[in-house]
Amino acid sequence: MIRNAVLLAAGYGSRLRPAAPYKPLCPVAGRPLIDHALTGMAEAGLTRAIVVLGYGAEPIAAHLASRAWPLAVETVMTRDHREPNGVSVLAAAPALAGEPAVLAMCDHLVAPALYARLATTGIGNGATLGIDRRIGHPWVDPDDVTWVKTDGDDIVAIGKGMADADCYDTGVFAIGPRLFAALGSLGAPSLTEGMRLLAADRRAHVVDCSDLDWIDVDDAPALAKAEAWRLTLAA
Template sequence: MIDTAVLLAAGHGSRLRAQAPYKPLCPVAGRPLIDHALAGLARAGLSRAIVVLGYGAAAIEEHLAARHWPLAVETVLTRDHHQPNGVSVLAAAPRLAGRPAVLAMCDHLVTPALYARMAAVDVGDGATLGIDRRIGHPWVDPDDVTWVRTQGGRIVAIGKGLAPADSYDTGVFAIGPGLFAALADLDAPSLTEGMRRLAETGRAGVVDCSDLDWIDVDDAAALAKAEAWQLALAA
């Protein structure tokens, strides 16, 4: 069972700037996105979270330091938040010291059971992605989501606008040292390109999470859907 999470929270979040100056602090049903993520990871059984910061790092660090969390929280800075998200993943590598982790996106609101499912993966020397086969789900923006094509429990293709495709990337992974090695070989390391590299050698697996809810809170429309979901859960 994986006990550590890497939470990416370094991006600009420009499409939610009207709602919050820094995306991780954008409130959803009264709680910042980063609070939802950390609470969900703890409920899933993880005991440690490495939060990768970049844009707005000082304000987010202050927010984290002012609260008591149900798991150990530490922060690390990406070397350049203007670079692709693989740079943020690499920033966490020294803290893991070769151990596996659950990789999650701070702006994805995820039911804790999805984190738990990925934490149970024996990832080996590669990475495994939680996928959703509910093509056409109203919470998913087809123009923004990363599409995945699979075969026999493995990724054979991944990317924006991919066709044909049979699933969505949920933004939750189980990762091992192989992903860091794949990213380190890239000039502009993106997570998607790192997964492509692993797929070439059959080391990019998938776990079907189509029965579990998640939403990428990337703009005002998605925020409204996320609010409605969370308020319905609380009712």
């Protein structure tokens, strides 16, 4: 089972600025998004989290340093938060030293079991993405989500607005050296482009997470849905 996690928390988060100056610190049901992610990772059995910072690095790092976490937490810096997200992923590579990791987005609020499923499934011969086949789910913005087309357990296409897609990208991955190598070969590396490179060699895989809840908290409507979900769980 994978024990390392990489949590991307470097972005600007412009659509959530009315709710919080820094997206990772945006409260959902009384707790910052980054707190939900880290405690969920620990609940899933992960023991170490590498948090990639960029925009708002100082206040986010101060928040992390002010709390005792149920797993080891360390931070690294992306070279530029305005660059594609693959740059932030690459920033974590030296700290992993070749070990696999569960990769997640700080603004994706997910059931801890989703992290656990990727940790248990592993990277296969490349990388694995958690997918959701519940097309039309009310928590998913079809214009913002990354779509995926599969052939069995393999990805054959991935991107925005794909008419022939059969599932959603949940934003939770199991990653290893082959994805880092793919990203490193790109001039402006994004996760989507890195997964496309692996998919061309049948090295990009999926694990079905359609039975597990998740939501991309990217704007005010999504934040309201996330609040309702978490408050329901707490009731």
